[in-house]
Amino acid sequence: xxxxxxxxxxxxxxxxxxxxxxxxxxxxxxxxxxxxxxxxxxxxxxxxxxxxxxxxxxxxxxxxxxxxxxxxxxxxxxxxxxxxxxxxxxxxxxxxxxxxxxxxxxxxxxxxxxxxxxxxxxxxxxxxxxxxxxxxxxxxxxxxxxxxxxxxxxxxxxxxxxxxxxxxxxxxxxxxxxxxxxxxxxxxxxxxxxxxxxxxxxxxxxxxxxxxxxxxxxxxxxxxxxxxxxxxxxxxxxxxxxxxxxxxxxxxxxxxxxxxxxxxxxxxxxxxxxxxxxxxxxxxxxxxxxxxxxxxxxxxxxxxxxxxxxxxxxxxxxxxxxxxxxxxxxx
Numbered sequence: 487x488x489x490x491x492x493x494x495x496x497x498x499x500x501x502x503x504x505x506x507x508x509x510x511x512x513x514x515x516x517x518x519x520x521x522x523x524x525x526x527x528x529x530x531x532x533x534x535x536x537x538x539x540x541x542x543x544x545x546x547x548x549x550x551x552x553x554x555x556x557x558x559x560x561x562x563x564x565x566x567x568x569x570x571x572x573x574x575x576x577x578x579x580x581x582x583x584x585x586x587x588x589x590x591x592x593x594x595x596x597x598x599x600x601x602x603x604x605x606x607x608x609x610x611x612x613x614x615x616x617x618x619x620x621x622x623x624x625x626x627x628x629x630x631x632x633x634x635x636x637x638x639x640x641x642x643x644x645x646x647x648x649x650x651x652x653x654x655x656x657x658x659x660x661x662x663x664x665x666x667x668x669x670x671x672x673x674x675x676x677x678x679x680x681x682x683x684x685x686x687x688x689x690x691x692x693x694x695x696x697x698x699x700x701x702x703x704x705x706x707x708x709x710x711x712x713x714x715x716x717x718x719x720x721x722x723x724x725x726x727x728x729x730x731x732x733x734x735x736x737x738x739x740x741x742x743x744x745x746x747x748x749x750x751x752x753x754x755x756x757x758x759x760x761x762x763x764x765x766x767x768x769x770x771x772x773x774x775x776x777x778x779x780x781x782x783x784x785x786x787x788x789x790x791x792x793x794x795x796x797x798x799x800x801x802x803x804x805x806x807x808x809x810x811x812x813x814x815x816x817x
Contacts, residue, residue: 575614
């Protein structure tokens with residue numbers, strides 16, 4: 487398989503899961519002391535991960551949780567963020583201008599900031615209340631924060647059971663999915679690597695990743711025009727511009743919003759001959775109880791998307807780390 491190191495992938499996810507004790511050491515005292523709400527703050531891909539974490543908690547928890555775009559916060563602020571707010575961020579470089587400025591503003595209001603940093607020596611790291619350093623696996627780290635908060639709030643009685651299965655099976659099961667999805671991913675890439683525009687539809691805890699995949703991967707890294715559409719909004723405008731040849735991909739997950747994506751998937755064949763349905767139910771998670779599959783759906787899709795990206799990168803002979811403008815021009 488092209489650019490696939492299964493053991494490295496497993497080690498990366500296993501290492502991220504081992505951060506759970508560090509996360510709990512931060513979250514448990516804060517919860518006991520009292521926090522009024524949780525804000526997931528980011529820009530670009532980290533903003534999208536915040537969307538996912540917010541949805542992950544929203545349907546299960548009475549805790550106030552919301553996501554905030556860093557650039558918007560810098561010009562508008564948010565009165566819900568106070569010195570009793572836990573703000574969760576993540577950064578690869580630690581020097582993204584919008585994030586650095588936002589953290590400065592958060593410090594002005596005294597917010598409690600937990601940051602996941604790829605580089606512990608980055609500029610941003612010293613500005614955080616708590617810093618946990620480990621590369622990649624952003625969604626997993628955010629979900630672990632949310633899960634611990636819900637457990638402490640008496641809303642996740644299966645917490646220990648779930649994380650026992652996570653520790654034992656998650657890394658291998660997800661790596662197996664990435665490996666098994668390679669043939670599908672290659673065919674998908676061969677069909678769509680040169681699309682003039684491609685529409686991605688998602689819902690629930692997959693919506694943030696759908697938004698991110700369209701913007702941060704296909705647009706930013708592959709230079710392919712896209713639009714991400716929420717399944718709940720598909721029938722309120724977007725579907726009028728779909729015809730026989732319009733490329734549309736629908737992610738059908740297994741969380742509570744699955745019926746929204748299923749509705750789109752059921753309708754598309756009536757008007758479109760160029761659609762793809764990616765359903766997490768089609769992929770095995772042998773180490774997990776059925777009741778946890780909805781929570782894990784975004785990780786299933788992420789594994790599939792990873793393989794699609796590798797094949798598009800090769801077919802188009804365009805390395806994904808090359809940019810036209812991002813961090814190349816002054817903006």
